[in-house]
Structures are given as structure tokens and as C-alpha cells.
Amino acid sequence: MATPDVPDIVIGRLPLYLRALNQLEAEGQEITSSHELADQLDISSAQIRKDLSHFGEFGKQGTGYNIEFLAAQIERILQLEQVWHVALVGVGDLGRALAGYNGFQHRGFRITHIFDNDPDIIGTQVSEFEVLPYARLQEVVSEADILMAMIAVPADKAQGVCDTLVKAGVKAVLNYAPTKLRAPSDVHVQDIDPVIHLQHMSYYLTT
Amino acid sequence: MATPDVPDIVIGRLPLYLRALNQLEAEGQEITSSHELADQLDISSAQIRKDLSHFGEFGKQGTGYNIEFLAAQIERILQLEQVWHVALVGVGDLGRALAGYNGFQHRGFRITHIFDNDPDIIGTQVSEFEVLPYARLQEVVSEADILMAMIAVPADKAQGVCDTLVKAGVKAVLNYAPTKLRAPSDVHVQDIDPVIHLQHMSYYLTT
DNA sequence: TAGATTGTTAATCGATTAACAATC
DNA sequence: TAGATTGTTAATCGATTAACAATC
Numbered sequence: 001m002a003t004p005d006v007p008d009i010v011i012g013r014l015p016l017y018l019r020a021l022n023q024l025e026a027e028g029q030e031i032t033s034s035h036e037l038a039d040q041l042d043i044s045s046a047q048i049r050k051d052l053s054h055f056g057e058f059g060k061q062g063t064g065y066n067i068e069f070l071a072a073q074i075e076r077i078l079q080l081e082q083v084w085h086v087a088l089v090g091v092g093d094l095g096r097a098l099a100g101y102n103g104f105q106h107r108g109f110r111i112t113h114i115f116d117n118d119p120d121i122i123g124t125q126v127s128e129f130e131v132l133p134y135a136r137l138q139e140v141v142s143e144a145d146i147l148m149a150m151i152a153v154p155a156d157k158a159q160g161v162c163d164t165l166v167k168a169g170v171k172a173v174l175n176y177a178p179t180k181l182r183a184p185s186d187v188h189v190q191d192i193d194p195v196i197h198l199q200h201m202s203y204y205l206t207t
Numbered sequence: 208m209a210t211p212d213v214p215d216i217v218i219g220r221l222p223l224y225l226r227a228l229n230q231l232e233a234e235g236q237e238i239t240s241s242h243e244l245a246d247q248l249d250i251s252s253a254q255i256r257k258d259l260s261h262f263g264e265f266g267k268q269g270t271g272y273n274i275e276f277l278a279a280q281i282e283r284i285l286q287l288e289q290v291w292h293v294a295l296v297g298v299g300d301l302g303r304a305l306a307g308y309n310g311f312q313h314r315g316f317r318i319t320h321i322f323d324n325d326p327d328i329i330g331t332q333v334s335e336f337e338v339l340p341y342a343r344l345q346e347v348v349s350e351a352d353i354l355m356a357m358i359a360v361p362a363d364k365a366q367g368v369c370d371t372l373v374k375a376g377v378k379a380v381l382n383y384a385p386t387k388l389r390a391p392s393d394v395h396v397q398d399i400d401p402v403i404h405l406q407h408m409s410y411y412l413t414t
Numbered sequence: 415t416a417g418a419t420t421g422t423t424a425a426t427c428g429a430t431t432a433a434c435a436a437t438c
Numbered sequence: 439t440a441g442a443t444t445g446t447t448a449a450t451c452g453a454t455t456a457a458c459a460a461t462c
Contacts, residue, residue: 011407011410011411012407014406014407014410015402015403015406015407016387016403018406019385019386019387019400019403020387023386040387041387042387077410078406078407078409078410079409079410079412080406080409084405084409084412086405092304093300093303093304093307093308094304094308096300096304097299097300097301097303097304098401100300101300101301101401103385103402104401104402104405107402107405107406108402108405108406108409109402109405109409147412147414148405148408148409148412150401171411171412171413172405172408172409172411172412174401174404174405174408178226178310179226179230180223180226180227180247180248180249188408188411190404190407190408192399192401192404193226194305194308194311194357194381194399195222195310195311195314195315195316196222196223196226197381197397197399198291198293198311198314198315198316198355198379198381199221199222199225199285199287199314199315200218200219200221200222200285200397201355201379201381201395201397202285202286202287202291202315202316202355202379203218203221203284203285203286204218204378204379204395205286205291205354205355205378205379206378207354
């Protein structure tokens with residue numbers, strides 16, 4: 001690997017840069033600068049340049065960055081040149097919303113299998129998917145070599161789901177259940193809990 | 208104010224502490240320690256003690272923390288003793304999932320109004336809400352003194368929605384649209400974009 | 415008392431920023 | 439050339455951690 005040991009906090013900003021670049025590109029712009037990106041993202045231009053410098057030199061002095069080129073480089077760095085297959089566990093309201101979301105495909109991901117343990121839901125059609133029985137989760141995910149999964153089940157079921165996913169070989173989990181999951185250190189887990197964000201912001205409210 | 212200028216990164220961890228405490232409480236435990244919390248949360252015990260020390264002394268040497276007491280203190284600090292009213296804009300699949308989510312109420316928040324601009328949806332019933340016309344967003348939110356909102360509309364509509372919310376007096380926005388919003392500095396904005404998390408984790412995948 | 419854990423200080427670590435030579 | 443912007447270094451800033459006296 002040409003890029004040893006880049007801080008995780010830097011990796012975490014690359015998707016934000018990519019999203020901003022895609023937006024500029026969609027607006028027909030061809031060139032941007034660290035200053036313009038900084039302005040869009042509320043990040044300092046120095047930080048953007050420093051972050052990118054971990055991976056190579058992508059700009060031209062005096063000119064800036066070619067948007068299409070830089071976006072392609074970030075996609076390469078993040079391994080987004082392929083489309084990752086993702087399993088979704090839990091077909092409640094949130095699971096349905098995720099199953100129907102169109103925004104995954106062109107940003108590097110595709111849900112390929114969805115699972116639930118409710119007999120009334122198993123076998124039904126949700127978006128383009130047939131809901132598979134939770135009992136088959138490990139077998140199917142393992143067989144299909146799926147490395148990423150999203151958990152959209154109640155909090156008290158999430159750890160069990162996570163354990164099964166890990167056994168099936170999943171290495172990245174996006175957890176929507178409002179609970180902290182335990183997983184081996186080679187498995188990445190990130191959480192989405194709207195209440196955590198609301199509670200964070202409520203600190204600052206004045207009435 | 209008794210608590211001037213606590214770093215935002217500390218505030219952001221308080222909801223995680225609270226969630227862990229609630230979980231321990233639900234399991235019937237009465238006392239915990241910074242070490243046990245640290246173990247649950249993958250945060251160092253020193254950091255937990257330091258974070259809490261910004262706000263007062265909540266533990267007993269040799270014993271630890273009374274869970275119920277500490278949870279109550281964190282709720283007070285985060286201003287969660289009241290239930291904040293929240294407006295939801297956008298009644299697509301995700302909006303429906305949020306409207307139907309039971310997890311808000313007991314953690315300090317209640318969706319009170321939901322809006323959409325689709326004539327086919329306006330006036331229909333979604334969970335316990337009647338969908339209000341987007342045209343009335345500013346008036347209703349302003350009138351009801353709502354300070355928090357969630358945006359669940361397509362990316363290209365999000366900034367306009369945000370602007371209207373700001374005009375209506377909203378001071379905290381949870382944005383589900385995959386785009387960076389601009390808002391005055393006294394308005395807090397936090398983003399939830401699953402793809403950002405997936406892209407972050409895909410960096411670490413090996414095949 | 416002996417053992418455990420807090421709250422806090424000081425040291426360490428790492429991230430951000432300022433500044434500028436290089437150069438397009 | 440003059441103006442602009444990169445990539446990078448060194449300085450600054452802030453967050454995390456280690457360690458321990460206080461004390462339950």
C-alpha cells in the first residue's frame with residue numbers, strides 16, 4: 001500500500017469532499033480550489049490540502065483542482081470504483097425506507113439482500129427485493145461474500161444480528177439501532193441514531 | 208450559566224453516556240463506574256471522568272456513580288427535562304419512518320407537525336399526524352414556537368426548506384438530505400447521510 | 415483498615431492552522 | 439509577468455491520557 005496509516009479522522013472527511021465535488025460537477029463546474037471547497041464545507045482550506053496530501057498531489061499551483069479528476073482519485077482511495085453489496089437486516093419502516101432509497105447505487109453501494117424474522121413479512125416483496133427469512137442470514141451473506149450490512153432492527157435484537165453478521169464474514173456494519181454494538185476489532189461499526197444528534201443540539205437551545 | 212464554554216466534542220459524548228446509563232438502568236443495575244462505562248462505550252475511563260468534571264462532581268470515591276442520579280444530571284445538562292417539539296419536513300419513505308418512530312418521546316423529543324408539498328399526500332394521515340401543506344411551514348412552525356426540525360426531502364430541495372425553517376425561528380436542524388446546508392451561526396445543523404458512513408468504512412475493506 | 419474509584423493536574427499526543435516557497 | 443493556489447513545514451492549539459492524592 002502506498003498510503004500507510006492515514007488518520008481515521010482524515011478518511012472520514014474524504015466522503016464529504018467527494019460529495020461536495022459531485023455537487024460542483026453536477027452544476028457544470030470543472031475546476032475548484034481548496035478555498036472554494038473550504039467555503040462549501042466549513043472546513044479550513046489548509047486542512048483540505050493537508051488531508052489530500054496524505055494520498056498524493058492532485059492539484060496545480062495557481063489553478064486548483066480538476067473536479068472530475070479529484071473526485072475519481074477520492075473514489076479510488078475509498079475503494080468506490082466497485083459497487084459494494086450490502087445486506088439489510090430489519091424490514092420495519094426504516095428498513096423499507098433504506099430498501100427503497102435510490103441514493104446508494106451511484107455512490108458505491110447496492111443493497112442486494114434484505115432479511116426479517118417476521119413470518120408475515122418474509123417472502124413479501126419490498127421494493128425490488130423479496131424479504132428473506134432471518135434464519136438464513138448467515139448462510140446467504142456468507143455464500144454471497146457480502147462484506148457490508150445495515151442493521152435496522154429493535155435495539156434489543158441488534159447485538160444478536162451483529163454477531164450473526166460477523167460470523168457470516170461481514171466487516172462493516174452501519175447500525176441504526178440505538179445501542180452500542182460489540183464487534184471484533186477487524187469489523188468496523190458506525191452508528192446512526194437521530195436522538196443522539198437531537199440531544200447534542202438541545203444543549204444549545206435557549207428558550 | 209454555571210457551565211461556560213464546554214468543548215462541543217464533550218457535549219457530543221454526553222448523549223452516549225446517557226444512552227449507556229439508561230441501558231444499565233433498564234438491566235436493573237444501580238451503580239456504575241467510569242471503568243464500566245468506558246468498557247461499554249470504547250472510550251477511556253479518564254475521558255469520561257474528565258468530561259463529567261466540566262459540569263460538577265457526580266460520583267463517590269471508591270464507589271462510582273449512582274446510575275439514576277447521573278442520568279438525571281446529564282438530562283438536566285442537555286436540557287432534556289422538557290420534551291422538545293420537532294417539525295418534520297418531507298413525508299417520503301424516510302419521513303414516514305421518522306413519523307412512526309417510537310424512540311423519540313422518552314428521550315426528550317416529540318414530532319408535533321409534519322409537512323409535505325405533494326398534493327396527493329397533504330391532508331392524509333401518517334401515523335398520528337395529518338400531513339400539512341409545505342406552504343404553511345413557516346407560519347405553523349413560527350406560531351407553535353418550534354425550535355427543532357428534521358429535513359427529509361430530496362437534496363435539491365433541502366436548502367430551501369432550511370431557509371424557511373430558519374425564518375420560522377428554528378434553531379436546530381437534523382438534515383437527512385445528502386447535502387451540506389448553509390445556515391446562520393446561531394442555528395445548529397447536524398447531518399445524517401448513511402452513504403457517508405458506508406464510504407468511510409469501505410476504505411478499510413479488503414477483498 | 416484495605417480496596418476501589420473519583421476528580422484533577424500535568425504530560426503527552428495528535429490535529430489544526432498559519433505561513434510561504436514553489437510553480438502554474 | 440503578475441496573480442493565484444498548491445503542497446508542506448513548523449507553530450499552535452486542543453484533546454486525550456497517565457498518574458495520583460483524596461476519600462468513600
